[in-house]
Amino acid sequence: MTATPPDSNPVPDRYLPTNGSADFAVTRYDLELECKLAANRLAGHALLSGHMVRGCGILELDLSGLQASRVQVNGQRPRRMVQRAGKLIITLRDPLPAGAALTIDVRYEGNPAPVNGLWGDVGWEELTDGVLVAAQPNGASSWFPCNDHPSQKASYRISVSTDAGYRAVANGALVAHTRRSSRETWVYEMNAPMATYLATLQIGRYGLHSLFPALTDGPAAPDPGSSGTGSSGTAEPVPQMVAVSGQLRHRAEAALASQQRMMEVFGRCFGLYPFGRYTVVVTEDELEIPLEAQSLSIIGRNHLEPGWENQRLIAHELAHQWFGNSLTLRQWRDIWLHEGFACYAEWIWSEASGAATAASRARIAWRKLSSQPQDIAIGDPGAARMFDDRVYQRGALTLHALRTAVGDTDFFRILRRWTAQHRHGSVETSMFLSLVDEESDIPRGLSARGLLEPWLYRTELPAFPGK
Numbered sequence: 001m002t003a004t005p006p007d008s009n010p011v012p013d014r015y016l017p018t019n020g021s022a023d024f025a026v027t028r029y030d031l032e033l034e035c036k037l038a039a040n041r042l043a044g045h046a047l048l049s050g051h052m053v054r055g056c057g058i059l060e061l062d063l064s065g066l067q068a069s070r071v072q073v074n075g076q077r078p079r080r081m082v083q084r085a086g087k088l089i090i091t092l093r094d095p096l097p098a099g100a101a102l103t104i105d106v107r108y109e110g111n112p113a114p115v116n117g118l119w120g121d122v123g124w125e126e127l128t129d130g131v132l133v134a135a136q137p138n139g140a141s142s143w144f145p146c147n148d149h150p151s152q153k154a155s156y157r158i159s160v161s162t163d164a165g166y167r168a169v170a171n172g173a174l175v176a177h178t179r180r181s182s183r184e185t186w187v188y189e190m191n192a193p194m195a196t197y198l199a200t201l202q203i204g205r206y207g208l209h210s211l212f213p214a215l216t217d218g219p220a221a222p223d224p225g226s227s228g229t230g231s232s233g234t235a236e237p238v239p240q241m242v243a244v245s246g247q248l249r250h251r252a253e254a255a256l257a258s259q260q261r262m263m264e265v266f267g268r269c270f271g272l273y274p275f276g277r278y279t280v281v282v283t284e285d286e287l288e289i290p291l292e293a294q295s296l297s298i299i300g301r302n303h304l305e306p307g308w309e310n311q312r313l314i315a316h317e318l319a320h321q322w323f324g325n326s327l328t329l330r331q332w333r334d335i336w337l338h339e340g341f342a343c344y345a346e347w348i349w350s351e352a353s354g355a356a357t358a359a360s361r362a363r364i365a366w367r368k369l370s371s372q373p374q375d376i377a378i379g380d381p382g383a384a385r386m387f388d389d390r391v392y393q394r395g396a397l398t399l400h401a402l403r404t405a406v407g408d409t410d411f412f413r414i415l416r417r418w419t420a421q422h423r424h425g426s427v428e429t430s431m432f433l434s435l436v437d438e439e440s441d442i443p444r445g446l447s448a449r450g451l452l453e454p455w456l457y458r459t460e461l462p463a464f465p466g467k
Contacts, residue, residue, distance in 0.1 A: 015332040016332060019062055020148050036162075037163050042112045042124075042143065046104075046107075048102075058090065066110040086141060117138060128285050134291040140196035153193035155193060167243060168202070172190030174188055200293035200296065205284075207243070210239070269412050274423055278318070279295065279297075280298075292325065329427060339387075369394060377456065378398075380457070399411075402452060414435060417439055
């Protein structure tokens with residue numbers, strides 16, 4: 001597996017200055033969770049493994065609304081631990097030097113609740129009958145102690161014990177399932193590096209079904225991230241599952257009937273699917289928007305209705321597996337690298353499925369944006385507006401401008417090279433611009449910056465690309 005080495009330390013992030021720590025890096029999370037649904041009670045044991053980035057005697061973890069009862073660092077109890085303002089602050093008996101191995105063992109419990117911020121409530125959320133976790137951008141601390149910054153990617157083992165009759169779904173491969181009395185335990189492994197906000201837990205009265213049995217029977221496809229090969233998207237079919245109640249199963253299968261074709265189209269355009277499997281969780285509750293996590297997406301029962309609006313959302317969340325989950329921004333200012341790319345994937349799917357062309361979708365988006373306030377630079381939109389729809393639409397138009405300038409052959413080669421070079425790594429806009437310069441011959445002597453920076457860093461909307 002490859003990951004992009006940082007050229008500078010992005011912690012803290014300007015958009016979330018209180019989240020994450022630059023003092024240490026976590027490379028592995030082992031979580032053992034005991035969840036009692038009726039009481040919304042969570043008891044957790046988290047073992048964090050990593051190393052010190054710089055020497056210090058105080059460690060700060062993000063943990064919101066849950067109480068730590070015991071902490072050990074490298075097998076020793078700390079001199080002191082306190083919790084305040086969403087932080088677990090650990091004072092060590094002796095400072096640790098840069099480069100030292102680090103293990104942090106935390107036992108904690110409480111009634112989990114979402115983290116409230118500029119973007120509403122994020123993180124742990126009670127459903128009518130179950131649990132949903134959607135942590136973007138800073139909700140991971142609502143259910144486990146962490147170094148909560150998107151550049152801090154790690155592997156995970158997530159073990160969840162919950163009420164019998166409920167299925168727990170988390171990231172990666174299900175490696176164990178046991179039942180004892182009135183409790184069931186589900187254990188998942190995510191070996192590909194994952195940002196904290198992409199870790200998830202879904203609990204409901206779900207059955208798990210293969211969406212395309214003829215394609216997914218037999219052994220699960222290996223995680224391609226470990227090899228770094230396969231940029232053409234030609235690989236064994238990816239196992240695709242749906243976790244859904246029996247009542248909604250047939251509606252879900254109908255709504256997701258085109259997903260295999262989406263996977264094929266995106267594989268050709270973006271390169272090999274970056275994980276070993278893909279699961280869609282369908283909640284009994286209605287959701288305002290679908291949500292993505294690494295190797296899975298969450299949609300509400302209201303997203304099962306036919307029509308373009310819901311199909312584009314299904315395509316959008318699938319595209320995030322490449323743009324957002326495998327390639328993850330190092331700093332939140334570059335959110336267009338997630339949302340602009342996923343939005344453009346909607347237009348690619350529209351064109352491939354025989355609906356409107358990407359150019360016509362781009363024209364519609366440009367006209368809409370031209371009638372709206374032009375007061376946002378999507379390459380650095382500010383914390384309050386990083387999920388503004390203009391970031392999505394103008395980000396997609398940025399890519400359309402590039403496609404128009406360099407042609408389809410160079411454009412899709414750039415996207416495939418982008419995902420292959422930085423598979424499971426951390427990315428910035430400057431890295432994408434450099435790749436464009438390397439991989440294409442932009443006409444009229446323009447550089448990638450000359451072509452794309454007006455779309456990214458000027459508030460005024462550029463003219464529609466091409467004719």
